[in-house]
Amino acid sequence: MKKNIKRMPRIYINDEIKVNKEISITDEKKHYLFSVMRIKIKDKINIFNNTNYVFTAKIINLKKKKVIVRIINKKKKDNESFLKINLGQSISRNKSMSWIIQKSSELGVHSITPLICKNSYLKYNKNSIIKKIKKWKKISISASEQCERNLITKILYPKKLKNWINSLNSGKKIIFTPNKISNKIKTLKKNFNIINILIGSEKGFSKKEIKLCLKNKFIHMNLGNRILRTETACLTAISILQYKYGDLNIFN
Template sequence: MSRLYVDLPLASGLAFHLPEQAARHVQVLRLQPGDPLTLFNGQGGEYSATVEEMGKRHVAVTVGEHLAATRESPLQLTLVQALSATERMDYTVQKATELGVQTIQIVQSAYCSYKLAADRVEKRLQHWQGVAAAAAEQCGRTQLPQILAPIKYEQWLAKAPPADLRLLLSPIGGVPLSSLPASIGSAQVLIGPEGGFSAEEEAWAVEKGYTALLLGPRIFRTETVAPVIAALLQARYGDF
Protein backbone atom coordinates (compact mmCIF):
# COMPACT_ATOMS: atom_id res chain seq x y z
CA MET A 1 0.00 0.00 0.00
CA SER A 2 1.26 3.51 -0.84
CA ARG A 3 2.49 5.62 2.09
CA LEU A 4 2.54 9.40 1.88
CA TYR A 5 3.98 12.05 4.17
CA VAL A 6 1.81 15.16 4.55
CA ASP A 7 2.86 18.13 6.63
CA LEU A 8 -0.66 18.71 7.94
CA PRO A 9 -2.74 17.88 11.03
CA LEU A 10 -4.50 14.55 10.53
CA ALA A 11 -7.61 13.13 12.20
CA SER A 12 -10.07 10.34 11.46
CA GLY A 13 -12.93 11.54 9.27
CA LEU A 14 -11.01 14.50 7.85
CA ALA A 15 -11.47 15.13 4.11
CA PHE A 16 -9.05 17.35 2.20
CA HIS A 17 -7.02 17.85 -0.96
CA LEU A 18 -3.49 16.49 -0.76
CA PRO A 19 -0.60 18.98 -0.97
CA GLU A 20 0.83 19.37 -4.46
CA GLN A 21 3.79 17.00 -4.10
CA ALA A 22 1.75 14.24 -2.45
CA ALA A 23 -0.99 14.64 -5.06
CA ARG A 24 1.56 14.32 -7.85
CA HIS A 25 2.85 11.13 -6.24
CA VAL A 26 -0.66 9.65 -6.21
CA GLN A 27 -1.15 10.60 -9.85
CA VAL A 28 2.15 8.99 -10.85
CA LEU A 29 1.03 5.80 -9.10
CA ARG A 30 -2.22 5.97 -11.09
CA LEU A 31 -4.37 5.44 -8.02
CA GLN A 32 -8.10 5.67 -8.57
CA PRO A 33 -11.09 6.71 -6.42
CA GLY A 34 -11.67 4.02 -3.83
CA ASP A 35 -8.02 2.99 -3.65
CA PRO A 36 -6.47 2.82 -0.17
CA LEU A 37 -3.31 4.55 0.99
CA THR A 38 -1.55 5.39 4.25
CA LEU A 39 -0.85 8.91 5.48
CA PHE A 40 1.51 10.11 8.20
CA ASN A 41 2.67 13.54 9.31
CA GLY A 42 5.74 12.71 11.37
CA GLN A 43 3.95 13.18 14.69
CA GLY A 44 3.78 9.46 15.43
CA GLY A 45 1.48 6.77 14.14
CA GLU A 46 -0.19 6.74 10.75
CA TYR A 47 -3.67 6.81 9.24
CA SER A 48 -5.48 4.69 6.73
CA ALA A 49 -7.03 6.81 3.97
CA THR A 50 -9.03 6.48 0.78
CA VAL A 51 -8.75 8.34 -2.52
CA GLU A 52 -12.09 10.04 -3.12
CA GLU A 53 -11.46 12.08 -6.25
CA MET A 54 -8.73 12.36 -8.88
CA GLY A 55 -8.55 15.64 -10.72
CA LYS A 56 -5.98 16.99 -13.15
CA ARG A 57 -4.50 19.21 -10.47
CA HIS A 58 -5.87 17.84 -7.24
CA VAL A 59 -6.43 14.62 -5.33
CA ALA A 60 -9.12 14.45 -2.64
CA VAL A 61 -8.80 11.93 0.19
CA THR A 62 -10.70 10.94 3.32
CA VAL A 63 -8.78 9.99 6.45
CA GLY A 64 -9.73 6.76 8.16
CA GLU A 65 -8.54 4.93 11.25
CA HIS A 66 -5.50 5.99 13.23
CA LEU A 67 -2.90 3.24 13.54
CA ALA A 68 -0.60 3.59 16.55
CA ALA A 69 2.42 2.20 14.69
CA THR A 70 5.87 2.88 16.08
CA ARG A 71 9.00 1.91 14.18
CA GLU A 72 11.51 4.12 15.94
CA SER A 73 14.72 2.76 17.38
CA PRO A 74 15.27 2.85 21.16
CA LEU A 75 18.75 4.25 20.42
CA GLN A 76 18.75 8.04 20.34
CA LEU A 77 21.31 8.50 17.58
CA THR A 78 22.65 11.87 16.41
CA LEU A 79 24.89 12.16 13.36
CA VAL A 80 27.04 15.28 13.26
CA GLN A 81 27.81 15.29 9.56
CA ALA A 82 30.26 17.66 7.89
CA LEU A 83 28.71 19.31 4.86
CA SER A 84 29.40 17.49 1.61
CA ALA A 85 28.48 17.92 -2.06
CA THR A 86 24.81 17.84 -3.01
CA GLU A 87 24.42 14.22 -4.10
CA ARG A 88 26.53 12.91 -1.24
CA MET A 89 24.59 14.89 1.32
CA ASP A 90 21.30 13.64 -0.11
CA TYR A 91 22.56 10.05 0.15
CA THR A 92 23.59 10.58 3.77
CA VAL A 93 20.18 12.01 4.72
CA GLN A 94 18.32 9.26 2.88
CA LYS A 95 20.23 6.37 4.43
CA ALA A 96 20.31 7.94 7.90
CA THR A 97 16.51 8.17 7.77
CA GLU A 98 16.15 4.54 6.70
CA LEU A 99 18.52 3.47 9.49
CA GLY A 100 16.56 5.16 12.25
CA VAL A 101 18.76 8.18 13.01
CA GLN A 102 16.85 10.71 15.13
CA THR A 103 18.91 13.86 14.53
CA ILE A 104 21.23 15.06 11.79
CA GLN A 105 23.32 18.10 12.67
CA ILE A 106 25.17 19.49 9.68
CA VAL A 107 28.47 21.24 10.39
CA GLN A 108 30.96 23.27 8.37
CA SER A 109 34.49 22.06 9.07
CA ALA A 110 37.91 23.12 7.85
CA TYR A 111 38.20 20.72 4.91
CA CYS A 112 34.63 21.00 3.60
CA SER A 113 34.96 21.44 -0.15
CA TYR A 114 31.30 22.39 -0.53
CA LYS A 115 30.22 25.78 0.75
CA LEU A 116 26.63 26.81 1.42
CA ALA A 117 25.78 30.50 1.15
CA ALA A 118 23.66 31.94 3.95
CA ASP A 119 20.83 32.82 1.57
CA ARG A 120 20.57 29.19 0.42
CA VAL A 121 20.40 27.52 3.83
CA GLU A 122 16.62 27.50 4.15
CA LYS A 123 16.17 26.13 0.63
CA ARG A 124 18.66 23.32 1.26
CA LEU A 125 17.04 22.47 4.59
CA GLN A 126 13.69 22.13 2.84
CA HIS A 127 15.32 19.93 0.21
CA TRP A 128 16.93 17.65 2.82
CA GLN A 129 13.65 17.43 4.71
CA GLY A 130 12.02 16.34 1.46
CA VAL A 131 14.69 13.66 0.99
CA ALA A 132 14.04 12.45 4.56
CA ALA A 133 10.26 12.43 4.02
CA ALA A 134 10.59 10.34 0.85
CA ALA A 135 12.87 7.89 2.66
CA ALA A 136 10.41 7.65 5.57
CA GLU A 137 7.57 6.93 3.15
CA GLN A 138 9.53 4.02 1.72
CA CYS A 139 10.95 2.52 4.92
CA GLY A 140 7.86 2.74 7.12
CA ARG A 141 9.02 5.31 9.68
CA THR A 142 6.25 7.39 11.21
CA GLN A 143 8.59 10.12 12.44
CA LEU A 144 11.14 12.14 10.50
CA PRO A 145 14.67 12.82 11.68
CA GLN A 146 15.33 16.34 12.87
CA ILE A 147 17.69 18.03 10.40
CA LEU A 148 19.44 21.02 11.94
CA ALA A 149 20.79 23.97 9.98
CA PRO A 150 24.53 23.99 9.31
CA ILE A 151 26.74 25.57 11.96
CA LYS A 152 30.50 25.75 12.38
CA TYR A 153 32.10 22.60 13.72
CA GLU A 154 33.55 24.40 16.73
CA GLN A 155 30.12 25.83 17.56
CA TRP A 156 28.71 22.31 17.80
CA LEU A 157 31.53 21.17 20.06
CA ALA A 158 30.93 24.14 22.35
CA LYS A 159 27.22 23.43 22.77
CA ALA A 160 26.91 19.67 22.18
CA PRO A 161 24.30 18.11 24.49
CA PRO A 162 25.23 15.14 26.68
CA ALA A 163 25.10 11.58 25.32
CA ASP A 164 25.97 8.15 26.70
CA LEU A 165 28.47 7.63 23.90
CA ARG A 166 30.36 10.25 21.88
CA LEU A 167 32.33 9.02 18.88
CA LEU A 168 34.74 10.69 16.48
CA LEU A 169 35.20 8.60 13.35
CA SER A 170 38.86 8.84 12.45
CA PRO A 171 41.23 6.92 10.14
CA ILE A 172 43.79 7.12 12.96
CA GLY A 173 41.33 6.29 15.72
CA GLY A 174 42.80 4.08 18.38
CA VAL A 175 39.63 2.38 19.65
CA PRO A 176 37.90 -0.51 17.81
CA LEU A 177 34.16 -1.10 17.80
CA SER A 178 34.55 -4.15 20.04
CA SER A 179 35.78 -1.99 22.92
CA LEU A 180 32.62 0.16 23.12
CA PRO A 181 30.28 -0.14 26.12
CA ALA A 182 27.88 -3.06 26.24
CA SER A 183 24.77 -0.92 26.69
CA ILE A 184 23.86 2.72 25.95
CA GLY A 185 20.71 4.70 25.23
CA SER A 186 22.10 7.63 23.22
CA ALA A 187 25.04 8.32 20.93
CA GLN A 188 26.58 11.18 18.96
CA VAL A 189 28.88 10.52 16.01
CA LEU A 190 31.16 13.08 14.35
CA ILE A 191 31.66 12.40 10.62
CA GLY A 192 34.12 14.45 8.59
CA PRO A 193 33.88 15.75 5.00
CA GLU A 194 35.62 14.33 1.93
CA GLY A 195 38.99 15.48 3.26
CA GLY A 196 38.32 14.37 6.80
CA PHE A 197 38.68 16.46 9.94
CA SER A 198 41.88 18.40 10.49
CA ALA A 199 44.26 17.29 13.23
CA GLU A 200 43.22 20.31 15.25
CA GLU A 201 39.52 19.47 14.87
CA GLU A 202 40.14 15.89 15.99
CA ALA A 203 42.07 17.16 19.02
CA TRP A 204 39.19 19.50 19.95
CA ALA A 205 36.74 16.60 19.82
CA VAL A 206 38.91 14.40 22.02
CA GLU A 207 39.22 17.26 24.53
CA LYS A 208 35.40 17.43 24.59
CA GLY A 209 35.12 13.75 25.48
CA TYR A 210 34.68 12.13 22.05
CA THR A 211 36.32 8.74 21.54
CA ALA A 212 38.29 8.34 18.30
CA LEU A 213 36.86 5.20 16.68
CA LEU A 214 38.54 3.24 13.90
CA LEU A 215 36.27 1.37 11.47
CA GLY A 216 38.72 -1.16 10.12
CA PRO A 217 41.73 -0.76 7.80
CA ARG A 218 39.98 0.87 4.83
CA ILE A 219 39.10 4.55 4.31
CA PHE A 220 35.41 5.20 3.59
CA ARG A 221 33.92 8.01 1.55
CA THR A 222 32.07 10.53 3.69
CA GLU A 223 28.68 9.40 2.34
CA THR A 224 29.51 5.78 3.19
CA VAL A 225 30.39 6.44 6.82
CA ALA A 226 26.93 7.48 8.02
CA PRO A 227 25.09 4.30 6.95
CA VAL A 228 27.97 2.10 8.10
CA ILE A 229 28.18 3.51 11.63
CA ALA A 230 24.39 3.84 11.95
CA ALA A 231 23.92 0.18 11.02
CA LEU A 232 26.66 -0.95 13.41
CA LEU A 233 25.25 1.05 16.31
CA GLN A 234 21.68 -0.09 15.60
CA ALA A 235 22.90 -3.69 15.61
CA ARG A 236 24.74 -3.21 18.89
CA TYR A 237 22.35 -0.92 20.77
CA GLY A 238 19.21 -0.39 18.72
CA ASP A 239 16.56 -2.48 17.01
CA PHE A 240 18.53 -4.54 14.47
Protein backbone atom coordinates (compact mmCIF):
# COMPACT_ATOMS: atom_id res chain seq x y z
CA MET A 1 0.00 0.00 0.00
CA LYS A 2 1.31 3.44 -0.96
CA LYS A 3 1.90 5.91 1.83
CA ASN A 4 -0.07 9.15 1.73
CA ILE A 5 2.05 12.02 0.49
CA LYS A 6 2.13 14.77 3.09
CA ARG A 7 1.13 18.10 1.61
CA MET A 8 3.59 20.90 2.21
CA PRO A 9 2.05 23.73 4.27
CA ARG A 10 1.34 26.84 2.24
CA ILE A 11 0.81 30.39 3.51
CA TYR A 12 0.40 33.92 2.16
CA ILE A 13 2.69 36.74 3.27
CA ASN A 14 2.07 40.32 2.22
CA ASP A 15 5.71 41.31 1.82
CA GLU A 16 8.61 41.33 -0.60
CA ILE A 17 10.39 37.96 -0.53
CA LYS A 18 13.93 37.17 -1.64
CA VAL A 19 16.00 33.99 -1.65
CA ASN A 20 18.13 33.65 1.53
CA LYS A 21 15.96 36.19 3.35
CA GLU A 22 14.81 35.26 6.86
CA ILE A 23 11.16 35.88 7.70
CA SER A 24 9.37 35.84 11.06
CA ILE A 25 5.87 34.37 10.98
CA THR A 26 3.55 35.35 13.81
CA ASP A 27 -0.10 35.40 14.91
CA GLU A 28 -2.60 33.15 13.08
CA LYS A 29 -0.11 31.83 10.52
CA LYS A 30 2.29 30.84 13.29
CA HIS A 31 -0.56 29.03 15.06
CA TYR A 32 -1.48 27.23 11.83
CA LEU A 33 2.08 26.05 11.20
CA PHE A 34 2.89 25.14 14.77
CA SER A 35 -0.36 23.82 16.20
CA VAL A 36 -2.23 22.57 13.12
CA MET A 37 0.53 21.39 10.76
CA ARG A 38 2.92 20.41 13.60
CA ILE A 39 5.99 21.69 11.79
CA LYS A 40 9.49 21.01 13.08
CA ILE A 41 12.94 22.48 12.57
CA LYS A 42 14.17 21.79 9.00
CA ASP A 43 10.65 21.21 7.69
CA LYS A 44 9.77 23.07 4.49
CA ILE A 45 6.79 25.25 3.65
CA ASN A 46 5.59 27.11 0.57
CA ILE A 47 4.99 30.86 0.68
CA PHE A 48 3.32 33.09 -1.92
CA ASN A 49 2.97 36.87 -1.95
CA ASN A 50 0.58 37.82 -4.77
CA THR A 51 3.30 37.78 -7.45
CA ASN A 52 2.79 34.45 -9.28
CA TYR A 53 5.95 33.14 -7.63
CA VAL A 54 6.07 30.34 -5.08
CA PHE A 55 8.87 30.46 -2.50
CA THR A 56 10.10 27.40 -0.64
CA ALA A 57 11.24 28.13 2.89
CA LYS A 58 12.93 26.03 5.57
CA ILE A 59 12.03 26.26 9.24
CA ILE A 60 15.16 27.38 11.09
CA ASN A 61 13.76 28.34 14.49
CA LEU A 62 10.61 27.80 16.51
CA LYS A 63 9.89 30.29 19.24
CA LYS A 64 6.95 30.82 21.54
CA LYS A 65 5.51 33.74 19.58
CA LYS A 66 6.97 33.24 16.12
CA VAL A 67 8.31 30.83 13.54
CA ILE A 68 11.47 31.86 11.68
CA VAL A 69 12.05 30.58 8.14
CA ARG A 70 14.73 31.08 5.51
CA ILE A 71 13.77 31.32 1.84
CA ILE A 72 15.77 28.72 -0.08
CA ASN A 73 14.36 29.02 -3.62
CA LYS A 74 11.62 30.50 -5.77
CA LYS A 75 9.71 29.24 -8.78
CA LYS A 76 7.34 31.00 -11.15
CA LYS A 77 3.95 29.32 -11.20
CA ASP A 78 1.12 31.03 -13.05
CA ASN A 79 -2.22 29.44 -12.18
CA GLU A 80 -4.29 32.38 -13.42
CA SER A 81 -7.05 32.04 -15.97
CA PHE A 82 -6.59 33.88 -19.25
CA LEU A 83 -10.20 35.05 -18.82
CA LYS A 84 -10.34 38.00 -16.45
CA ILE A 85 -13.68 37.91 -14.62
CA ASN A 86 -14.76 40.96 -12.64
CA LEU A 87 -17.71 40.18 -10.43
CA GLY A 88 -20.19 42.83 -9.32
CA GLN A 89 -22.13 41.16 -6.52
CA SER A 90 -25.08 42.82 -4.83
CA ILE A 91 -24.33 42.43 -1.14
CA SER A 92 -26.19 39.39 0.16
CA ARG A 93 -26.72 37.86 3.57
CA ASN A 94 -23.52 37.28 5.58
CA LYS A 95 -23.30 33.53 5.01
CA SER A 96 -24.07 33.77 1.29
CA MET A 97 -21.60 36.61 0.75
CA SER A 98 -18.79 34.75 2.54
CA TRP A 99 -19.49 31.65 0.42
CA ILE A 100 -19.46 33.72 -2.78
CA ILE A 101 -16.13 35.37 -1.89
CA GLN A 102 -14.52 32.04 -1.03
CA LYS A 103 -15.67 30.02 -4.01
CA SER A 104 -15.26 32.82 -6.56
CA SER A 105 -11.65 33.18 -5.42
CA GLU A 106 -11.09 29.45 -5.86
CA LEU A 107 -12.60 29.62 -9.36
CA GLY A 108 -10.12 32.31 -10.41
CA VAL A 109 -12.20 35.50 -10.38
CA HIS A 110 -9.96 38.55 -10.86
CA SER A 111 -11.92 41.03 -8.74
CA ILE A 112 -15.07 41.26 -6.68
CA THR A 113 -16.91 44.53 -6.09
CA PRO A 114 -19.63 44.29 -3.43
CA LEU A 115 -22.52 46.41 -4.69
CA ILE A 116 -25.05 48.46 -2.81
CA CYS A 117 -28.34 48.05 -4.65
CA LYS A 118 -31.98 48.54 -3.71
CA ASN A 119 -32.24 44.98 -2.34
CA SER A 120 -28.76 44.65 -0.83
CA TYR A 121 -28.31 43.46 2.76
CA LEU A 122 -25.89 46.18 3.80
CA LYS A 123 -26.58 49.86 3.98
CA TYR A 124 -23.89 52.45 3.37
CA ASN A 125 -22.40 52.57 6.86
CA LYS A 126 -18.64 53.24 6.82
CA ASN A 127 -17.74 51.31 9.99
CA SER A 128 -19.78 48.31 8.96
CA ILE A 129 -18.29 48.30 5.47
CA ILE A 130 -14.68 48.49 6.71
CA LYS A 131 -15.34 45.53 9.00
CA LYS A 132 -16.89 43.54 6.15
CA ILE A 133 -14.03 44.27 3.73
CA LYS A 134 -11.47 43.04 6.27
CA LYS A 135 -13.41 39.81 6.69
CA TRP A 136 -13.88 39.29 2.93
CA LYS A 137 -10.19 39.86 2.18
CA LYS A 138 -9.26 37.31 4.81
CA ILE A 139 -11.62 34.78 3.22
CA SER A 140 -10.13 35.41 -0.23
CA ILE A 141 -6.57 34.94 1.04
CA SER A 142 -7.51 31.70 2.79
CA ALA A 143 -9.14 30.43 -0.43
CA SER A 144 -5.97 31.11 -2.42
CA GLU A 145 -3.85 29.36 0.19
CA GLN A 146 -6.07 26.30 -0.06
CA CYS A 147 -6.50 26.06 -3.85
CA GLU A 148 -2.84 26.88 -4.70
CA ARG A 149 -3.65 30.07 -6.50
CA ASN A 150 -0.76 32.54 -6.27
CA LEU A 151 -2.66 35.78 -6.90
CA ILE A 152 -5.31 37.03 -4.52
CA THR A 153 -8.74 38.01 -5.83
CA LYS A 154 -9.09 41.77 -5.42
CA ILE A 155 -11.85 42.65 -2.98
CA LEU A 156 -12.73 46.22 -3.90
CA TYR A 157 -14.45 48.85 -1.80
CA PRO A 158 -18.25 48.58 -2.08
CA LYS A 159 -19.90 50.84 -4.62
CA LYS A 160 -23.39 51.84 -5.53
CA LEU A 161 -24.53 50.03 -8.66
CA LYS A 162 -24.54 53.13 -10.85
CA ASN A 163 -20.97 54.03 -9.80
CA TRP A 164 -19.73 50.52 -10.56
CA ILE A 165 -21.34 50.59 -14.00
CA ASN A 166 -19.69 53.94 -14.75
CA SER A 167 -16.28 52.59 -13.66
CA LEU A 168 -16.27 49.81 -16.28
CA ASN A 169 -14.14 50.81 -19.24
CA SER A 170 -13.40 47.50 -20.98
CA GLY A 171 -14.67 43.99 -21.50
CA LYS A 172 -18.02 42.32 -22.05
CA LYS A 173 -20.82 43.21 -19.60
CA ILE A 174 -23.50 40.77 -18.47
CA ILE A 175 -26.35 40.98 -15.98
CA PHE A 176 -27.79 37.64 -14.84
CA THR A 177 -31.43 37.42 -13.77
CA PRO A 178 -34.04 34.61 -13.79
CA ASN A 179 -35.88 36.34 -16.65
CA LYS A 180 -36.85 33.56 -19.09
CA ILE A 181 -36.79 35.77 -22.18
CA SER A 182 -33.18 36.85 -21.72
CA ASN A 183 -30.21 35.33 -23.56
CA LYS A 184 -28.19 32.18 -22.86
CA ILE A 185 -24.43 32.09 -22.27
CA LYS A 186 -24.00 29.92 -25.37
CA THR A 187 -24.91 32.93 -27.53
CA LEU A 188 -21.76 34.79 -26.47
CA LYS A 189 -19.15 35.11 -29.19
CA LYS A 190 -15.53 34.56 -28.17
CA ASN A 191 -14.13 38.01 -28.81
CA PHE A 192 -13.16 39.04 -25.28
CA ASN A 193 -10.73 38.21 -22.48
CA ILE A 194 -12.31 40.51 -19.88
CA ILE A 195 -15.86 40.02 -18.71
CA ASN A 196 -17.83 41.94 -16.10
CA ILE A 197 -20.71 40.00 -14.59
CA LEU A 198 -23.47 41.28 -12.35
CA ILE A 199 -25.33 39.08 -9.85
CA GLY A 200 -28.19 40.18 -7.61
CA SER A 201 -28.84 39.48 -3.94
CA GLU A 202 -31.51 37.06 -2.69
CA LYS A 203 -34.20 39.62 -3.59
CA GLY A 204 -32.78 40.28 -7.07
CA PHE A 205 -32.61 43.58 -8.94
CA SER A 206 -35.32 46.16 -9.28
CA LYS A 207 -36.80 46.87 -12.71
CA LYS A 208 -35.13 50.28 -12.60
CA GLU A 209 -31.71 48.70 -11.98
CA ILE A 210 -32.13 46.22 -14.83
CA LYS A 211 -33.20 49.06 -17.13
CA LEU A 212 -30.08 51.03 -16.09
CA CYS A 213 -27.83 48.08 -16.96
CA LEU A 214 -29.42 47.51 -20.34
CA LYS A 215 -29.09 51.20 -21.11
CA ASN A 216 -25.36 50.84 -20.42
CA LYS A 217 -24.96 47.98 -22.89
CA PHE A 218 -25.15 45.03 -20.49
CA ILE A 219 -26.25 41.77 -22.08
CA HIS A 220 -29.28 40.32 -20.26
CA MET A 221 -28.78 36.60 -19.53
CA ASN A 222 -30.26 33.77 -17.49
CA LEU A 223 -28.96 30.42 -16.25
CA GLY A 224 -31.80 28.13 -17.23
CA ASN A 225 -35.36 27.42 -16.19
CA ARG A 226 -34.82 27.12 -12.44
CA ILE A 227 -34.53 30.10 -10.09
CA LEU A 228 -31.17 29.77 -8.36
CA ARG A 229 -30.04 31.13 -5.03
CA THR A 230 -27.67 34.07 -5.37
CA GLU A 231 -24.60 32.03 -4.39
CA THR A 232 -25.60 29.20 -6.75
CA ALA A 233 -26.22 31.61 -9.63
CA CYS A 234 -22.89 33.32 -9.08
CA LEU A 235 -20.81 30.15 -9.00
CA THR A 236 -22.74 28.57 -11.88
CA ALA A 237 -22.10 31.60 -14.09
CA ILE A 238 -18.40 31.73 -13.20
CA SER A 239 -17.93 27.99 -13.75
CA ILE A 240 -19.61 28.05 -17.17
CA LEU A 241 -17.60 31.09 -18.28
CA GLN A 242 -14.33 29.55 -17.10
CA TYR A 243 -15.18 26.33 -18.91
CA LYS A 244 -16.21 27.95 -22.20
CA TYR A 245 -13.73 30.82 -22.32
CA GLY A 246 -11.23 30.34 -19.48
CA ASP A 247 -9.05 27.61 -17.99
CA LEU A 248 -11.60 25.18 -16.52
CA ASN A 249 -10.88 22.69 -19.31
CA ILE A 250 -11.78 19.52 -17.44
CA PHE A 251 -12.92 17.67 -20.58
CA ASN A 252 -9.81 18.37 -22.68
